[in-house]
Amino acid sequence: MSLPDPSFLLARAPVVPVVTVPSVAAGVKLARALVDGGLPLIEVTLRTAPALEAIAAIAAEVPDAIVGAGTVTRPELVEKSIAAGARFLVSPGCTEALLEAFAEAPVPVLPGCATASEAMRLHAMGFAVLKLFPAESVGGASLLKSLAGPLPDLRFCPTGGIGPDNVGTYLSLPNVLAVGGSWVCPNEAVNAGDWDRIVTLSKAAAMLPRPHFPG
Numbered sequence: 001m002s003l004p005d006p007s008f009l010l011a012r013a014p015v016v017p018v019v020t021v022p023s024v025a026a027g028v029k030l031a032r033a034l035v036d037g038g039l040p041l042i043e044v045t046l047r048t049a050p051a052l053e054a055i056a057a058i059a060a061e062v063p064d065a066i067v068g069a070g071t072v073t074r075p076e077l078v079e080k081s082i083a084a085g086a087r088f089l090v091s092p093g094c095t096e097a098l099l100e101a102f103a104e105a106p107v108p109v110l111p112g113c114a115t116a117s118e119a120m121r122l123h124a125m126g127f128a129v130l131k132l133f134p135a136e137s138v139g140g141a142s143l144l145k146s147l148a149g150p151l152p153d154l155r156f157c158p159t160g161g162i163g164p165d166n167v168g169t170y171l172s173l174p175n176v177l178a179v180g181g182s183w184v185c186p187n188e189a190v191n192a193g194d195w196d197r198i199v200t201l202s203k204a205a206a207m208l209p210r211p212h213f214p215g
C-alpha cells in the first residue's frame with residue numbers, strides 16, 4: 001500500500017513556515033497572518049507546551065490554513081498530533097519506532113534525513129518526499145544537487161538555515177518541491193504581535209518562483 005503523498009500539499013506554497021508558538025492565541029493569530037500572506041501550510045513545532053492545543057485551535061479557527069505538526073520525534077506524538085488536527089507531520093530525523101508510526105499514519109509525512117544512506121532507507125520504506133535537515137549545515141543546495149543523480153526519484157523539503165538570501169537557490173533545484181523555514185515568522189515579531197510584518201514576509205515568500213515544479 002502506498003503512503004499518503006506530501007507532494008500535493010507542498011504544491012500549495014513554495015515555503016512551509018516553521019512556527020514555534022508561545023501560546024494558543026498567538027498561534028491562531030500567527031496562522032491568520034501566514035494565510036493572509038499566501039502561505040497556507042503551517043508547521044507548528046511540538047517544542048512548546050501549547051503546541052498541540054494551538055494545532056487544534058488553528059484547525060478549528062483558521063479554515064484556510066493547512067496545519068501540520070513539526071518536531072515529531074517520538075511515536076506517541078504521531079497519534080496525538082493527528083488527534084489534535086494535524087494534516088501532515090514533519091520530523092527532524094528518524095528512529096525505528098518513529099518510522100513504524102509514520103508508516104501507519106493516515107496523513108502525509110515528511111521524515112527527516114541528512115545523508116544519502118538515510119534517504120535511501122526512507123525511500124525503501126516508501127517515503128519519496130523527505131525533509132533534509134538541517135539543510136545548510138549538512139551540505140545545502142550542493143548536497144541536494146549531488147543526491148539528484150544517484151537518487152532521481154526522491155524529492156526534498158530542505159529546512160534549517162534557509163532565508164531570503166539562499167531560498168531562491170534551493171527552489172531552483174529540480175529535486176526540491178518546497179522549503180521549510182522560520183524566517184517568515186521571526187520570534188520577535190510573534191512576541192510583539194507584529195502580524196503585519198509576518199503578512200509582509202509571507203507575501204514575499206509566497207511569490208517565490210519554483211521553476212521546476214511539476215504542474
Ligand SMILES: O=C(O)C(=O)C[C@H](O)[C@H](O)COP(=O)(O)O
Nearest residue numbers: 045070071092159160161181182
Ligand atoms: O523543530 C523541528 O522539527 C526542526 O526540524 C527544526 C526546524 O525545522 C528548524 O528550526 C527551522 O529552521 P530555521 O528556519 O533555520 O529556523
